[in-house]
Amino acid sequence: MLVPGLIQRQSQSLVMTPQLRQAIALLQYTQTDLAQHLRQVCETNPLLILEPGDTASDAASSPDDFHDDDPDRFTTAPERPEAAAPRPSARDELLLQIRLSFPPDEQNAALHLLDSLDESGRLPVSVADLAGRLHMEARRLEKIRQILMHLEPAGLFARSLEECLAAQLRVRNRLDPAMRTLLDNLDLLARRDWRKLREKCALDQDDLLDMLAEIQALDPRPGLNLPPPAPPIEPDLIVRPNGAGFRLTLNTRLLPRLRLDGTLRARIDSHTETGKALLTYAAEATALIRALQTRKQSLLTVGRAIVQHQAAFLRDGPTALRPLTMREIAEHTELHESTISRIVSSKYIDTPQGTIPLKLFFSTALTSKDGTTQSAHAIQHRLQALVAAEGDNVLSDDALTALLQEEGFSIQRRTVTKYREGLGIAKSSQRKRLRRTS
Known part of the structure; x- marks a missing residue:
């Protein structure tokens, strides 16, 4: 018979101290948010001194040429629930589509066209004039514009x-x-000359009304939904070729420097109430400075691991992107996977392929029969490029699969179809019909 009694057990649990919470929060801050946070803290802590950061456009600290045999490492607490990331704006989504739709040498032209739009989303300057400013052929720039007009939201970059x-x-x-005939006669539509419209379109009244309803459902000024241009992205990391490898640096251009006021700290009298309060401020200041150093070390550690894994991408572009998961980086750096997630969130790196989010380096893998793996992002990027360049020779999913396989991608037709649909690309039969009617 069991007799009730007291039993002692020992167990371990994670205690979220204020210092640990602070370190986790700093990992998630962007450069701009972190600079603002430091200014706010310094306004309330008399022992913290904020000094201007580097002002040179290429200022960076802590160069890392990957010859360090003893990298700084640390581990953090298991993952805690985090607030959902804010939904990207319409402009952010358009910029992502541009990055995925064009090679690096055409992305600058596409962004120049984007910056040239008026508030309604029209392109008020002729393509020839813009081509002259960009020192490129007008025909090539027009081809870029045609692709841009059919990104989401469709209708941007139009001239009329x-x-x-x-x-x-x-x-x-x-x-x-x-x-098409209806669009060619918008003047009749403006005058509400229904009889002439029916004659020109060869439609009865009901069909014409259906078409008019479709026209009314369109957005004549799609640019009104786009916010104004955001300021240039300030990268957190900078990577540049360095001999046979790469040099990784931490960008500190926007970050102010933080230090403890040693003179005031030495004068603190711990026997007074004011002195006790100042000692609390001193402890908080010291903890913040240590957390900033931890953030710096962890960002460089993760950045180093990503650059080493994606060196081919840095040299050759999106099609060379290798499969990568946050768990792999966690194992390589001995950091927790939740730490990797916080570090790469909203962080950017300036690379030879442009300034891109760290999250772009993470992609699921496709495994071929011979055991090799390839990045899904790389395959999707190449698929989109093939469709964008197909011209009058519209490619079926079978043809796209064959071309990708010839280029060394291990992919099956059903996966090509899934990627095409996920990218919002119409079927080949629809693309052919659209080209005929246009």
Whole structure:
């Protein structure tokens, strides 16, 4: 018979001290947010002195040429629930589409076109004039513009209302000959000359009303949904070629320097109430400085591991992106996977391929029969490039699969179809019909 009694057990549990919470919070801050946070802290802590950071455009600290045999490492607590990341703005999503749709040498031209839009999303300057400013062929720039018009939101970069509406109808697979005729006669629509419109479109009244309803559902000014241009992204890390390898540095251009006021600290009298309060401030200041150093070390450690793994991407571009998971980086750096997630969140790195988010380096893997793996991001990027360059020779999913396999990608037709649909690319039959009607 069991007799109730007291039993002592020993167990371990994680205690979230204020210092640990602070270290975790600093890992998630962007450069801009961290600089603002430090200024706010210094306003309330008399023992902290804030000095201007580096002002040179290429200022950086802690160069890392990957010859360090004893990298700084630390481990953190298991993952805690985090607030959901804010939804990217319409402009952020458009910028991502541009990065995925164009090679690096055409991305600058696409961004220049984006900066040239008026508030309604139209391109008020001729392509020829813009091509002259960019020192490139007008035909090539026009091809870029045509691709841009059919990104989301469709209709941006148009030179006229007719072109704007046509782009939106084309992505919906509704730009048939009758709709094209209607767009060619928008002046009749403005005058409400229904009889002439029916004659020109060869439609009865009900069909014409259906088409008018479709036109009314379109957005004649898609640019109004885009926020103003954001300031240039300030990268957290900078990587540059250095002989056969790369040099990684921490960008400190925007970050102020933080130090403890040693003179005031030495004068503290711990026997007074004011002195006791100042000692508390001193402890908080010291903890913050240590947390900043930990953030710096962990960011460099993770950045080093990513650069070593993705060296081919840095040299050759998106198609050379290798599969990578946060668990692999966690094992390589001896950091917890939750720490990796916090470090790469909202952080950017300036690379030979442009300034890109650290999260872009992480991609699922496709494994071929011979055991080799390839990045899903790299395959999707190449698939999008093939479709963008197909011209009148529209490629079926079978043809796309064959081309990708010839280039060394281990992929099957069903995966190509899944990626194509996920990227919002219409079927080959729809793309052919759209080209005929356009």
